[in-house]
Amino acid sequence: MAELIPDAAAIAAAARLLEQGELVALPTETVYGLGADAENPQAVARIYAAKGRPANHPVIVHLAPGADIAYWATDIPVEATRLIEAFWPGPLTLILKRAAHIPAAVSGGQDSVGLRCPSHPVAQALLREFKGGRGGVAAPSANRFGHVSPTTARHVRDEFGTPPQGPLAAILDGGQSAVGIESTILDLSRMASHGPVLLRPGHISPQQIADVIGVLPALPDAAAPRASGTLDAHYAPATPVALVAAEQLPGLLENAASTGKRIAVMNRSELSAINSVAQYHMPATPEGYAHDLYAALRAMDAVHADLIVVEALPATAPWQGINDRLRRAAFDSAGILERLALTGI
Numbered sequence: 625m626a627e628l629i630p631d632a633a634a635i636a637a638a639a640r641l642l643e644q645g646e647l648v649a650l651p652t653e654t655v656y657g658l659g660a661d662a663e664n665p666q667a668v669a670r671i672y673a674a675k676g677r678p679a680n681h682p683v684i685v686h687l688a689p690g691a692d693i694a695y696w697a698t699d700i701p702v703e704a705t706r707l708i709e710a711f712w713p714g715p716l717t718l719i720l721k722r723a724a725h726i727p728a729a730v731s732g733g734q735d736s737v738g739l740r741c742p743s744h745p746v747a748q749a750l751l752r753e754f755k756g757g758r759g760g761v762a763a764p765s766a767n768r769f770g771h772v773s774p775t776t777a778r779h780v781r782d783e784f785g786t787p788p789q790g791p792l793a794a795i796l797d798g799g800q801s802a803v804g805i806e807s808t809i810l811d812l813s814r815m816a817s818h819g820p821v822l823l824r825p826g827h828i829s830p831q832q833i834a835d836v837i838g839v840l841p842a843l844p845d846a847a848a849p850r851a852s853g854t855l856d857a858h859y860a861p862a863t864p865v866a867l868v869a870a871e872q873l874p875g876l877l878e879n880a881a882s883t884g885k886r887i888a889v890m891n892r893s894e895l896s897a898i899n900s901v902a903q904y905h906m907p908a909t910p911e912g913y914a915h916d917l918y919a920a921l922r923a924m925d926a927v928h929a930d931l932i933v934v935e936a937l938p939a940t941a942p943w944q945g946i947n948d949r950l951r952r953a954a955f956d957s958a959g960i961l962e963r964l965a966l967t968g969i
Contacts, residue, residue, distance in 0.1 A: 630746045630796045639753040641793045642761060647674060649766040649780045649911055650750055651798025652742040654715050654806050654826070655773040655779050657686065657763025658792075668729040668762050668930065674784065674791035675770040682732035684717050684807070684852055685760040687741050688751035694887045696739055696760060698723050700814045703837040710836045713743035715807040715827045730762050736813040745800035764852055765806065772861050772921045772953070775801040780924060803827050804915040805945050809851045810841055819841065823851040825945040829913065855957040861925035863888070866955035867936045867950060876933060879966050888924035891935040902927040910942040917946060921953065931964060
């Protein structure tokens with residue numbers, strides 16, 4: 625089946641494919657997900673195979689609005705109920721104790737499970753149709769493991785091909801994802817011993833969480849559950865990435881031009897002259913920047929430069945989720961400026 629225009633018939637067809645154990649890419653407000661029936665271990669295994677994802681790296685289960693959380697989790701703290709009322713549907717994933725009958729495949733073998741209710745209307749329509757709204761769709765980002773996440777259906781096709789070619793049975797096109805970075809992940813599975821723990825920052829901030837439950841979440845500890853998108857190296861294009869302070873950008877670009885290095889640039893500030901093979905002028909606000917981030921990384925990667933230079937962002941709370949993604953994207957490129965002889969700036 626080819627890419628689907630998401631009318632009611634297409635949504636119903638996609639739901640039947642999921643029920644048959646097939647993989648379907650679906651849009652969410654954060655990024656596009658690679659979906660499978662969360663209660664079908666064989667279908668979930670197909671996600672891991674398609675992505676090249678380590679088997680111990682958990683996926684997030686997406687639920688329809690009003691879903692019975694108690695079917696999926698046990699020992700649900702009152703904080704979870706309050707956060708669900710405040711932020712669902714939306715970009716917040718809660719880690720809770722996994723119910724015994726939920727397959728361990730979705731949690732990488734852990735005793736916890738990540739749950740989220742997306743706000744994208746196409747995702748919600750699919751989740752309501754799938755198993756009559758009582759199922760869950762395991763849906764990590766629809767890209768090869770560790771690569772830049774997709775925020776359009778085209779990005780998904782770039783990763784996996786156009787169905788029926790490749791591992792996907794269908795792609796639901798819901799336009800560009802509005803938020804643009806993955807959900808905030810909050811661990812509530814160890815409230816008695818650790819309280820709430822922020823495993824991955826995102827659009828929902830720690831302060832917003834604290835405003836609802838009365839306490840700021842702690843930083844991850846050594847015993848925290850494994851969660852999606854939290855490895856040191858992640859969200860990375862094939863081209864090396866370096867984060868460079870705004871005041872150093874002109875000198876670096878001049879140095880690159882003199883040494884023949886091909887540089888792609890993602891900048892927020894105004895640069896009088898861009899000595900680069902490609903340039904993406906990023907939005908000034910955190911919301912706009914997050915929306916454009918992965919599309920910009922993919923565009924800069926496509927020019928096959930020697931280096932993608934990203935202007936460093938403010939180290940303030942509104943930029944926390946974006947800085948997290950950029951830090952992980954650049955992790956495997958540590959020392960690249962020295963290797964390219966671009967440190968004389």
